[in-house]
Amino acid sequence: xxxxxxxxxxxxxxxxxxxxxxxxxxxxxxxxxxxxxxxxxxxxxxxxxxxxxxxxxxxxxxxxxxxxxxxxxxxxxxxxxxxxxxxxxxxxxxxxxxxxxxxxxxxxxxxxxxxxxxxxxxxxxxxxxxxxxxxxxxxxxxxxxxxxxxxxxxxxxxxxxxxxxxxxxxxxxxxxxxxxxxxxxxxxxxxxxxxxxxxxxxxxxxxxxxxxxxxxxx
Numbered sequence: 480x481x482x483x484x485x486x487x488x489x490x491x492x493x494x495x496x497x498x499x500x501x502x503x504x505x506x507x508x509x510x511x512x513x514x515x516x517x518x519x520x521x522x523x524x525x526x527x528x529x530x531x532x533x534x535x536x537x538x539x540x541x542x543x544x545x546x547x548x549x550x551x552x553x554x555x556x557x558x559x560x561x562x563x564x565x566x567x568x569x570x571x572x573x574x575x576x577x578x579x580x581x582x583x584x585x586x587x588x589x590x591x592x593x594x595x596x597x598x599x600x601x602x603x604x605x606x607x608x609x610x611x612x613x614x615x616x617x618x619x620x621x622x623x624x625x626x627x628x629x630x631x632x633x634x635x636x637x638x639x640x641x642x643x644x645x646x647x648x649x650x651x652x653x654x655x656x657x658x659x660x661x662x663x664x665x666x667x668x669x670x671x672x673x674x675x676x677x678x679x680x681x682x683x684x685x686x687x688x689x690x691x692x693x694x695x696x697x
Contacts, residue, residue, distance in 0.1 A: 480655050483532070483663035485643070487514035487521055491666040492528055503531035505584070505606075505643070505663040507562070508538055519555060526556035532603070534584045536562035537572070545572040553581050560584045560603060565593045570600040577601030584641065594626040598638040604661065609654075610644035620650065624657040648672055 481502035484492055487510040495501050504525050511518050522535045535555070537548040545568060549561045553576075560582035563569035573583045577600065584604040585597040589612060597605040607626060609619025623642055630636045639660035645651060648671050654662045 480659060481531070481661040482669060483534075483641070483661055484529075484669065485510070485645070485663040485665055487511055487516065487525075488666065489514075489521070489524055489528065492525060495666055495669060496529055500669065501529060501531075502661070503533060503558075503560075503663075504529050505534040505562070505641075507534075507536050507586070519551070522552065522559065523555050526558050530558060532560040532582055532584075533558055534560045534562040534586075534604075536586065540564075540566070540568065542568040542571050545569065546575065549576055549581070558582075562586050562606075565597060565605075570596055573597070573600040573602050577603070585638075586643070589622070591622065591625050591629055594638075594640075595629065598630060598633075598636040602638045604639050604641040606641045606643040606663070608644035609642055609650055610646040612644075613646070619644070620653045620657065623654055623659050627658045 482500055483503040483505050484495060484501055485505045487506050492504060511521060514521055522533060526533045535552045537545045539545045539548055545563060552561055553559050561576055562584040563572050565585050565588050573585055576583050582603040584606060585602040586606040588594050588605050588607045594605050607622050612619035612622060626640050641661040641663060642654040642659045643663050645662060645664040645668055648668060651662050651664060
């Protein structure tokens, strides 16, 4: 499973990219607004930091303007993935862009039916929002299980399931259990994957015992 960071904070991206665990980055208008950066400049810097896909979202709602914005964004770098909403115009844009060889991330997916349409439109990624479904009392991870199962029925569906709106480590683990292709999460969630009190306790014990030997590897 690939790990994407869902953030526009370039320092976090650089730090975590150095671990070798980051395969890409996703952004959205809210993330860009929070960063306080100019959109194009931010995407350009992220693309130079992470070699994998970097999702840059169009802000228009109609096909013609989406295409104009996409033309600007995909010229930033070869690893830009154009992010479009799961609407009629968004899927039309996806179909056009994907036919031209541009990566497309179809976002704001909440049903299996929508995921099927995204795959039919040739999306590189579809982004089901599990956390937002959980907020409504719906099992978001069940949607992931269902979409993965549907996609496996069709060899011509090449769309990768990108789990979005991730709120916990359990979301990450469940996504892996259900066979999702990608998970995008905030830096804080990725850091939590490393942490366990028994790991810290064990390291402290090893360090104490090693000190007693008076040895040094270097």
